[in-house]
Amino acid sequence: MAPEAHEIPSGISSDEPRQSFGSLEDLILTRLDDDQAQEIVCIDLRGKSPMADSMIVASGRSHRHVGALADHVLRALKEAGYGKARVEGLPHCDWVLIDAGDVVVHLFRPEVRSFYNIEKIWAVDSPHITPAN
Numbered sequence: 724m725a726p727e728a729h730e731i732p733s734g735i736s737s738d739e740p741r742q743s744f745g746s747l748e749d750l751i752l753t754r755l756d757d758d759q760a761q762e763i764v765c766i767d768l769r770g771k772s773p774m775a776d777s778m779i780v781a782s783g784r785s786h787r788h789v790g791a792l793a794d795h796v797l798r799a800l801k802e803a804g805y806g807k808a809r810v811e812g813l814p815h816c817d818w819v820l821i822d823a824g825d826v827v828v829h830l831f832r833p834e835v836r837s838f839y840n841i842e843k844i845w846a847v848d849s850p851h852i853t854p855a856n
Contacts, residue, residue: 747805747826748777754799755781758792760830766845776825780842782833783816789830790816796828797821 748765755763760781769776783789793813800808800823812819817835821828829841 747800747823748779750799750803750805751779751796751823751826751828754796755779755792758795760792761833762836764842766842768845771845775822775827778827778829778845780829780831780836782831782836784833786816786832789819789832792830793819793821796830 752763752765760783763779763781766778766780767776768774768778781792783792790813793810793816797808797810800806805823808824809822810819817832818839819828819830821830831839
């Protein structure tokens with residue numbers, strides 16, 4: 724079964740209430756796009772992993788950019804009523820992991836992302852990997 728493409732809804736900002744977002748995934752994708760994250764990839768995990776429904780992988784240009792992306796995603800989640808997400812890696816900002824429940828977000832500096840290449844782990848049946856843009 725081919726997954727649906729994950730597109731960022733146009734005209735959505737993190738200031739809108741939770742009900743206006745199609746999903747938690749849309750909220751995160753929109754926030755990352757607004758903050759100019761690079762190479763955003765959304766991996767559908769439904770039926771492949773019990774840990775989450777999807778995984779979003781994106782890159783920031785520098786330590787500061789990765790930290791800002793993480794901070795803005797965390798704020799958007801809280802403002803939209805999704806509560807406090809778990810986060811790891813903020814002190815160094817090479818690889819920040821945000822566990823938002825149904826969606827897990829990995830934010831990398833480009834060098835670190837290419838070293839770990841976590842998208843390849845899920846590429847066994849690559850149809851479930853789709854660019855988010």
